[in-house]
Amino acid sequence: DAGVTQSPTHLIKTRGQQVTLRCSPKSGHDTVSWYQQALGQGPQFIFQYYEEEERQRGNFPDRFSGHQFPNYSSELNVNALLLGDSALYLCASSLARTAYGYTFGSGTRLTVV
Amino acid sequence: GDSVTQMEGPVTLSEEAFLTINCTYTATGYPSLFWYVQYPGEGLQLLLKATKADDKGSNKGFEATYRKETTSFHLEKGSVQVSDSAVYFCALPRFQTGANNLFFGTGTRLTVIP
Numbered sequence: 482d483a484g485v486t487q488s489p490t491h492l493i494k495t496r497g498q499q500v501t502l503r504c505s506p507k508s509g510h511d512t513v514s515w516y517q518q519a520l521g522q523g524p525q526f527i528f529q530y531y532e533e534e535e536r537q538r539g540n541f542p543d544r545f546s547g548h549q550f551p552n553y554s555s556e557l558n559v560n561a562l563l564l565g566d567s568a569l570y571l572c573a574s575s576l577a578r579t580a581y582g583y584t585f586g587s588g589t590r591l592t593v594v
Numbered sequence: 595g596d597s598v599t600q601m602e603g604p605v606t607l608s609e610e611a612f613l614t615i616n617c618t619y620t621a622t623g624y625p626s627l628f629w630y631v632q633y634p635g636e637g638l639q640l641l642l643k644a645t646k647a648d649d650k651g652s653n654k655g656f657e658a659t660y661r662k663e664t665t666s667f668h669l670e671k672g673s674v675q676v677s678d679s680a681v682y683f684c685a686l687p688r689f690q691t692g693a694n695n696l697f698f699g700t701g702t703r704l705t706v707i708p
Contacts, residue, residue: 485637514695523600523683523698524638537690571637578693581626585637 485574485586493592494562500591502557506574507584513555514580515547518569518588530555531578559591567593596621598667598684600699607674607706615669615702617658617684627651627660627667628685628696638683641669674706 486505494500506513512531516524526539530549549555553574559566569590573583601616619627626645630638642651644660644667651658656671669682681701687694 521701523685523700524696526688526695526697529693529695531693537693537695539695573638580687580694580696583638583640583696585639587635587637 485572485584487570487572487586487589489589490587491590491592493594496562496564496593498562499558499560500562502559502570502572502589502591503554504557504572504574504586505554506572510574510576510584511553512575512578513549513553514573514575514583515555515557516571516573517541518571520568524571527557529578536578562593564593567591595697596625596686596688597697598627598686598699600684600702602700603702603704605702605704607704609676609706609708610673611706613669613671613674613678613704615682615684615704617667617669617699619665619667619684619686621665621686624660624662625686627658629656629658629667629669630683630685630698632681632683632701634680641682674704676706676708679704679706 514529515527518524529537533549544560546558569588571588572586598619628643629641631641642653644651647662649660684699685696
């Protein structure tokens with residue numbers, strides 16, 4: 482049974498560029514949440530998608546946006562990249578918007594130069 | 595808002611040593627509490643949880659007791675192994691618009707040497 486799949490695993494972008502990260506949730510899950518984990522820090526909640534809509538949002542600027550598709554997969558988009566956006570981006574899937582049954586992917590390591 | 599505070603790391607122990615990683619929480623009410631583990635190059639995995647005060651969560655030899663008197667949820671293991679080397683995160687749920695997400699501590703890196 483496939484767990485959460487994230488792509489790509491690593492990415493290098495230049496300041497000012499835009500990036501799209503992708504996540505396929507665990508089979509049977511309908512909710513996708515995204516977290517940013519800066520080096521040496523704990524993950525911070527970015528937003529959650531359920532029924533193709535953003536349902537919750539953490540303290541992140543509008544440069545961070547997302548999408549959820551009918552098959553529950555999701556994308557995270559970041560515009561106008563800053564050096565401070567360099568981090569590990571984690572996707573967590575769950576059922577019915579709860580955080581109690583999270584399954585995490587291995588993440589996408591984004592480096593902004 | 596609700597949050598957790600985790601002890602600073604890193605922690606280096608010899609194999610078979612006793613482990614304690616401290617976690618304290620600030621919350622209104624008594625939320626569930628979690629410990630997650632992140633092995634090198636991997637995402638986070640739920641290690642254990644406790645859903646109410648005085649509960650003890652346990653898994654893979656690790657234990658943590660939800661203590662409301664001291665607002666703590668310290669992680670312990672009696673005899674660590676090299677394979678326990680990882681980063682450990684304490685977490686609690688934050689509720690927002692009818693759903694929840696997790697607030698994580700800063701993490702404690704554990705290295706176990708043979």
